[in-house]
Amino acid sequence: AQKITQTQPGMFVQEKEAVTLDCTYDTSDQSYGLFWYKQPSSGEMIFLIYQGSYDEQNATEGRYSLNFQKARKSANLVISASQLGDSAMYFCAMREGRVLTGGGNKLTFGTGTQLKVEL
Amino acid sequence: EAGVVQSPRYKIIEKKQPVAFWCNPISGHNTLYWYRQNLGQGPELLIRYENEEAVDDSQLPKDRFSAERLKGVDSTLKIQPAELGDSAVYLCASSYTAGLPVTDTQYFGPGTRLTVL
Numbered sequence: 001a002q003k004i005t006q007t008q009p010g011m012f013v014q015e016k017e018a019v020t021l022d023c024t025y026d027t028s029d030q031s032y033g034l035f036w037y038k039q040p041s042s043g044e045m046i047f048l049i050y051q052g053s054y055d056e057q058n059a060t061e062g063r064y065s066l067n068f069q070k071a072r073k074s075a076n077l078v079i080s081a082s083q084l085g086d087s088a089m090y091f092c093a094m095r096e097g098r099v100l101t102g103g104g105n106k107l108t109f110g111t112g113t114q115l116k117v118e119l
Numbered sequence: 120e121a122g123v124v125q126s127p128r129y130k131i132i133e134k135k136q137p138v139a140f141w142c143n144p145i146s147g148h149n150t151l152y153w154y155r156q157n158l159g160q161g162p163e164l165l166i167r168y169e170n171e172e173a174v175d176d177s178q179l180p181k182d183r184f185s186a187e188r189l190k191g192v193d194s195t196l197k198i199q200p201a202e203l204g205d206s207a208v209y210l211c212a213s214s215y216t217a218g219l220p221v222t223d224t225q226y227f228g229p230g231t232r233l234t235v236l
Contacts, residue, residue, distance in 0.1 A: 004161075035224070043208060045162070045227035091161050099216070099223045106152070106175060107225060109161025 003027065004092055004110035011115050013082045020067070021077040021113045023092030029053075033095040034075040035107065036066065040088040048090075051075060082117045089114050121146070123228035125211050131234045137199035140231045144192070144213030151188055152212040152225060153196050162210050168194065169216075201235045208232050 005024045013019040025034065036048040051059045051066045059066040067076040079086055093107040124143040132138050144151050149170050154162035165184065167175040170191035179186065183202070188194040198205055212225040 033223070037227070042229065043232065044229040045210065045212070047224055047226060050224060093161070095223060105223065106164040106167060107162075109163070111159070111161055 002110075003096075003108045004094055006092055006110035006113050008113045009111075011113055013079075013115065013117055015084060015117055015119055016081055018078060018080045019082055019115065021079070021090050021092075021115065023075045023077065023110060025073050025075060025092075025094050027073075027094065027096050029096045031098045033099065034066070034068070035093045035095070036064070036075075036077045037091045037093060037109075038086075038088045039091060039112070045091070049077070079115075084117050084119070087115060087117045123211055123213055123226055125209075125228035125231055127231055128229060129232050129234075131236065132201055133236050134203055135200040137197065138201055138233060139198075140196045140209050140211075140233075142194045142196070142211030142228060144194075144211070145215075145226055147217075148213035148215045148226075149191070149217040150214045150223075151194050152214075153186060153194070154210040154212065154227075156208040156210055156230070158207070165196070165209075198233075201233075203235050206233055206235045 032053045034051045038046045049059050049061045049064045049066050051068045058068050063080045065078045089112045091109050091112045093109045095105050126141050151168040153165040156162040166179045166186050168188045171188050186196045208230040210230045212227045214223050214225045
């Protein structure tokens with residue numbers, strides 16, 4: 001089974017509208033972290049937002065919020081008031097296991113959602 | 120603060136040639152990662168360093184790929200000889216996990232786009 005599933009290969013949204021990008025995950029770990037990254041055509045992966053598995057509140061960062069539904073194993077990204085500059089590929093990623101001092105861990109990425117913001 | 124720096128940004132080589140990629144992580148970041156991103160896919164980890172020690176290289180094709188991180192700062196990823204299937208974007212990332220609070224958010228460089236002809 002895929003660890004990270006992004007079922008929307010492409011999405012369109014009107015400028016100033018909100019859009020939700022879907023992400024479901026699969027893990028047997030109790031401790032994990034979920035990340036969203038933006039990848040413009042220039043290629044750089046830009047960190048957007050993080051949600052820890054024990055975080056009770058949904059994460060928010062400016063126009064980005066993460067709709068975390070632990071029982072459903074979903075971590076959808078919500079972008080409010082879309083802008084033309086939001087057009088990019090968006091990746092959901094998961095870190096399995098605890099965050100340890102002195103040790104990082106790999107991220108497992110989904111296949112991404114290509115978002116296009118239209119006038 | 121400077122981000123993760125990678126060079127070159129683009130590289131075109133013929134198959135069987137060697138190629139090397141360089142990465143300079145964010146200052147103070149102890150963990151460094153190399154990922155490969157094939158067209159239309161998400162990145163996949165090749166190798167992870169904690170300081171100068173490679174702690175996860177299980178996905179690195181060791182017959183042709185090698186990496187080093189001398190002095191626990193800069194890192195170089197090498198392919199020798201390159202094959203057609205190695206065409207991809209090679210991304211370097213770094214994170215800080217050396218002290219509290221531990222934040223393992225990985226910050227990525229712009230990547231090196233490799234084309235093997």
